[in-house]
Structures are given as structure tokens and as C-alpha cells.
């Protein structure tokens with residue numbers, strides 16, 4: 001699958017051939033030239049939710065086709081977690097079927113450099129009563145996701161262009177049928193050291209569960225059940241500590257998240273906290289259909305907000321640490 005040529009690709013090729021001034025003179029529409037590599041284009045695709053219902057495969061392939069048709073092509077695709085669906089509750093056989101389809105789709109549709117964060121739906125078997133996992137399996141828990149995404153550790157960092165990228169592992173066990181957003185001590189100490197060692201580089205942090213987000217105040221609203229509008233699986237629960245660390249590292253410019261399927265761009269002192277909606281929209285349903293369903297079968301429907309429409313985030317990262325970002329709707333509608 002070949003990429004269409006970006007402005008930068010064109011400039012690079014023309015520059016190598018010494019042709020840029022000539023073409024500029026004959027009126028080819030080009031932006032003011034920027035040095036190759038000065039702008040890093042990143043696509044953030046989160047919450048894909050591979051499933052065999054609701055025409056999901058066609059929706060995923062359609063989204064990649066949409067991405068490949070953009071005039072400005074990404075240098076890097078960040079996958080923000082929940083690439084699979086209901087991993088904690090399903091059998092290993094079901095997990096392998098979803099992983100196989102995801103691998104095939106990536107091979108067919110995604111010719112870009114990729115990096116992955118683990119989402120709660122990518123973790124196999126934690127809800128043992130439903131998954132029938134013993135916990136001793138080689139691919140139990142996060143090891144399934146790490147194997148699928150080619151990760152040696154569930155968190156890591158790397159550099160591209162002028163930028164430093166940090167991928168966090170934000171999902172942690174909280175009992176036999178629960179998880180929560182959290183950064184454990186070992187990961188926090190690693191993060192502290194990693195940021196200290198990369199002070200001079202503008203930094204983007206990728207996390208599945210948001211560190212900070214406002215829509216969580218209504219996203220999982222179920223006061224009948226919990227007496228609260230805020231659930232511990234909706235945010236990184238020790239976010240005060242994480243935000244304090246970010247405030248001591250002003251090179252951290254962007255914190256990208258997914259998880260709750262809202263588009264949000266939260267600006268305040270410190271990094272922008274951006275939630276990138278979901279490739280699946282509302283789990284491959286229309287937002288209206290999802291909002292009308294009860295959270296669990298047999299329960300009364302609790303008023304729920306409409307989630308964001310299906311899409312993905314495009315970011316342009318500049319060498320000076322500035323950036324622009326926009327949510328690109330893929331046009332996929334979901335089932336009613």
C-alpha cells in the first residue's frame with residue numbers, strides 16, 4: 001500500500017533535484033518551504049475496538065483508507081489502546097481471533113511507522129470468572145497485548161525528529177472484576193528519570209486512560225449504582241502526582257489519551273490534555289443508539305451523554321515545541 005506524496009515528500013524530492021525554485025515560479029501551490037523534518041506529523045488512532053459485530057471490520061478499513069487519502073500524510077501513527085474488545089472477559093480463543101484480524105488489517109491498510117499503548121480492552125483474562133484464564137498462561141494479562149504490539153515493556157519512550165515520545169501503561173488491576181487508571185511506583189520512578197534525562201526535547205505523552213479529562217464527569221455517570229459521577233477506571237487516579245511531575249518538566253507539551261470516546265482539548269498551565277475520540281465512535285454504534293442502551297442488560301437506562309463521532313486526531317509537531325491539532329471525522333456512522 002503506497003502512501004500518497006505529502007508536501008514534505010515533494011519538497012524533499014524536488015530539493016534533491018534542485019527543482020524547488022523552478023516549480024515555485026511556475027505556480028505549483030506550495031506552502032512556504034520548511035526544512036525537511038521540521039514538522040513531524042502524527043496520527044493518533046485510539047479505541048478501534050476490533051469486533052465481529054456491527055460491521056466493525058469495514059469501519060476500520062474505511063478509516064485507514066480515509067487516513068491514507070489525507071493530503072498531509074503522517075510520519076508516525078500512535079495507537080492509543082483498546083485496539084481489541086472486551087479482552088479481560090473473553091476466552092483466549094476469542095482473543096486470538098480478534099488479534100489475528102487486527103494484524104491482517106494493519107498489514108493491509110497501515111503502511112506507516114507505528115507505536116502502541118495498551119488499553120483495558122487489550123488485556124487478556126483479568127476477569128477470570130468470564131475468561132476462564134488461570135493466570136499462569138504465557139499470554140495472560142498485559143503479556144497478550146505486549147506480544148501483539150511487539151512491546152518489550154508495557155511502557156517506554158523513544159525519539160522521532162526533535163520530539164521525545166513517552167508511552168504510559170495506565171491500566172491496573174483493582175480486584176477480580178475491576179481495573180483502575182493508575183501509574184504504579186516503578187513506572188512513576190521510570191517516568192521521572194526519563195523526563196529528567198530528556199529535558200531539552202519537546203515531549204508528547206501517550207496514555208490510554210486520561211490523566212486529566214473533563215468529560216469523565218458525565219461519561220460514566222451512574223449515580224444509581226455508585227453514588228458518584230466519577231469512576232476510578234475513568235482517570236489516572238493518582239493524577240495529582242503525575243501532573244505535579246509534568247509541572248516540573250515544562251518540555252511536556254501534549255498528553256494524548258483515549259478510553260472514554262470523547263473529543264476533548266483541555267488547556268491550562270502545563271501540557272494540553274487531548275482526548276482523541278475513537279476510531280470506533282461509540283463501539284461501532286451511532287452515538288444515539290449507544291446512549292439509549294442501559295449499561296447492563298436488565299438495568300433501567302440511565303441518561304447518558306452522546307459520545308463523539310468516529311474519527312482520529314492529527315497533530316503537527318514543530319521543533320520549537322509548538323503544535324497544532326485537529327480531530328478528523330472519518331465519516332463512519334455506526335449501526336443504529
Ligand SMILES: [Fe+2]
Pocket residue numbers: 047049082121259260261
Ligand atoms: Fe475504548
